[in-house]
Each structure stands twice: as structure tokens, then as C-alpha cells.
Amino acid sequence: MLKIDKLSRRFGQNMVVNAACVEIPDGQMLGVIGPTGAGKSTLLRMISRLIDPTEGRILRADVDIAQLTGRDLREWRSDCAMMAAQFNLVGQVSAMTNVLSGLLAGMPHWRTKARIFTPRERAQAMQALARVGMAHAAQQRVAVLSQAGQKRVAIARALAQQPKFLLADDPAAQLDPQQTADVMAVLRAINRQDGVTVICALGDPQIAIASCDRIIGLREGRIVFDGAPDALGRAQLYDIYGAAGYAFIDAPIAMEMVSAA
Template sequence: MLMLENLSRRFGENTAVASANLEIPDGQMVGIIGRSGAGKSTLLKLLNRLTDPSDGKIVYAGTDIAQLKGRELREWRSDCAMIFQQFNLVGRLDVITNVLTGRLYTMPAWRSMTQTFTAHERAFAIQALDRLGMAHTALQRAETLSGGQQQRVAIARALAQEPKILLADEPIASLDPMNAKIVMDALRSINQQDGKTVICNLHTLDTARNYCDRIIGMSAGKIVFDGTPDLLTTDMAREIYGAEAEEFDEAATSTTLPDSEAVAALKEAAAHV
């Protein structure tokens, strides 16, 4: 079980996450919703320790993740894989090498530096790609793929880490409806077939309702809703989004711009590669 105890993150006078308390059982699929700037991306970065909490605890299997450093922190980031809105692939490298970067933590330093992979590791990467219907692209450069294909490769890379938890920060915000469905179907399949905990930041209510066992609503850094999809009433959605019902319904069917928090997460993740 993943537990947050009075978890907060402040940036100067701005509180991005305010005293968050959650218990997320293993194997649950959770959707986090809210307007841009509500604190959704900061919350995921805290879980992955791409940013450090100002206060509070992140407890998993009896360990306070907020206190980890060095090798133990790198091990946690391997166990708690992150999928980004903008894919975060290396465009000049082929697809299979991008997927295999998810295995770097398990390799000796010299193999990581030289990108030397065994036949077993390559077979493992192909299997991960095959689950996402992308095995046929293994030798293509990542930059030649469409956005939806790149996101599926990014999910395969996360699977290559053999994580216990998958975090997805706005994984479909920049995708067309067909590719968005493919990506969300893939995440739901991983959750159901592998029993992995999946926590997604999502812009649209319909997506959260259709795919998630549980929905968490955030507003101004605070958790203002935590329950099953059927409990997310129109009045509660208004509180989360600060809008009239017809406004957030319209937003749910429109294409949204990339969240500035997600862009910041990419920059921080690149610094840890």
C-alpha cells in the first residue's frame, strides 16, 4: 500500500500540494483530475521523488520514500516508473534502445555507458513492445513515430523497469481520440492483467470515469474529492474545476494544451537520466 501523510510541497509562498493524505492499495487504478495548476503533476513528481516534499511522508511497504537518498532513491524510481505527457524519448535512438533504457538501473555502470545489452534483455524489450502492439517498430528511430506510437513506446519503457507502480502524467493530453483510447486501454490492461498500481493525471472527466476504479479531485493544491466514479456528482465536479457544468463538459471533449507542470517534470526527469 502507498500512503501519503500530510504531504506538502511549497515553492516560495505558493503551495502546490497542501497536506495530502491518501491510502492507495496495491493494484488500484487511480485517476487524478483538476484544472491546470491544481497540483496534479507536482503530486506525481513527489511520489517519484523528482521533487522533494516540504513536509510529510510517502510510505510504501513500511519505508518513508521521502527520506531515501543515493542508491535507495534510484531503486525507488525504478520501482515507481513515470510516463510523461511528451514521451521523453531519445529521438535519434531506435525504439528498442529507448525501451532498454528502462533497464539501466539493473546494469553495471560500464554497460549503461556503452549501451551494451544482452540477448535476454533485448527479448524482454521486444515482449514489452509487443504488448503495446509496437514490436514491428523496434529498429525504427523513435523520432519517426507518431505521437500515439511514441507514447506506447514510453509505456513499454516503463514496463521494462518491472515497476510496482506506474505513474502517468497527462499521458493522453497531446493525443487524438483514437490514440488516447489505445493508450488508456493499454494502461488499464496493465493494471488488470499485471495487478500493478496505476496512477494517472487526467484532464477529462469521461476518461477518469471510464477507466479508473477511484478518482481524486484536486483544487488549489488540496484534495477536495476522493471516491468512486459514481460518486463524482456535477456539483462536486464544479468544485474541482471551478466552472459551470457545461463549461467543464465542453472542456472534457476538447483538445487541451500541455500542462506547464508536465513540461517542468520532463526537464527534471532529464536531469536524472
């Protein structure tokens, strides 16, 4: 269980996440939805400790993640893989090398400097690539892969660090509907088969409805919805997105394949 307790982040006068409270049970697939600028990425970045909260706590078994430093913080970063929206792959090197870099999250400093990988670690990286259907591309430079292929490599990199939490910031960005469904199905499989808690920031509620166990809706930094996907109706979409929320209701649902996968 991860307990987010009155978590806030301010940038200057701008209260970007405002006293967020959520209890996330282990093994849940949670979607964080909301319009652009609502604070989705900021919430994920606080949980992964890429940025510090201004106020509040992130409790895991009574330990406040927000206060961790040194080795404890490194351990958390190893347990909690973050897939950024730009997914921060290195285009000029192979998919394999990118995935191996995911292992650095749990390594002592001298190993990360020397960049020595054991055969076991290479096998682990290869397994992660196979898991996302990219074993064939292990030796290809990431830059030559499609957007969807790059996303899969980013998931493999997160997977290679064998995290307990996987945070995916806008995993659907720049993908077409079929590619989005495929990527969400990969995340769903990791969640289901490995019991990894997955937290996805998603702009489009349809994607969250099709793939998540639970959804929280952010508007201007506040959680205005927290519930099951089927509880997300017209009124709730309005609370989250304003009138723009209605556009999602009539949009065709092209995501059945996610749950089927």
C-alpha cells in the same frame, strides 16, 4: 499500499500541493484530475522522487519513500516508472533503444555508463514493445512515429523496467479521442494483467471516469474529491473545476472502448 501522508510542496510562496492524504491500495488504477496548475504533476513527481516534498511522508510498508537515498532510492525508481508528459523519448534513436533505456533505472552505475544489454534484456524490451502493439516499430526512429505510437513506446519503456507502480503524467496529452482510448486501454491492461498500481494525472475527468477505479480531484493543491468514478457528479466537478466543470457533464462520452478493452 502506498500511504501519502500530509504531503506538501511549496515553490516560493506558492503552495502547489497542500497536505495531501491518500491511501492507495496495491493494484489500484487511480486517476488524479484537476484544472491546469492544480498540482497533479507535482504530486506524481514527488511520488516518483523526481522532486522532494516540502513536508509530509510517502509510506510504503512503513518506509518513507520521501527519505530514501542512495541504493534504496535507485530501487524505488526502478519499482516506480514515471511516464512524463513530454515522455522524454530520444527521437533520433530506435524505439528498441528507448525501451532498453528503461532498464537502466534498476542498474548499477557502471552498467548504465557502458550501456551493455544482454540478450535477455533485449528480449524483455521486445516483449514490452509487443505488449503495446509496437513490435513492428522496434527498429524505427522514434521521431518518425505518430504521437500515439510514441506514447506506446513510452509505456513500453516503463513496462520494460517491470515496475510495481506506473505513474503516467497526462497520458492523453496531444491525442485524439480514439488514440486516448487506446492508450488508456493499454494502461488498464497493464494494471489488470500485471497487478501494477497505475496513477494517472488527467486534465479531463471523462477519461478518468472511463478508465480508473478511483479518482482524486485536486484544486489549488488540495484534494477536494476522493471517491469512485460514479460518485463524481455535478457538485464534485464544480468543487474541482469551478463552473468550467459543468462543460464536462454534457460532453459526449467517447470512452466506452476503454472498459471494453
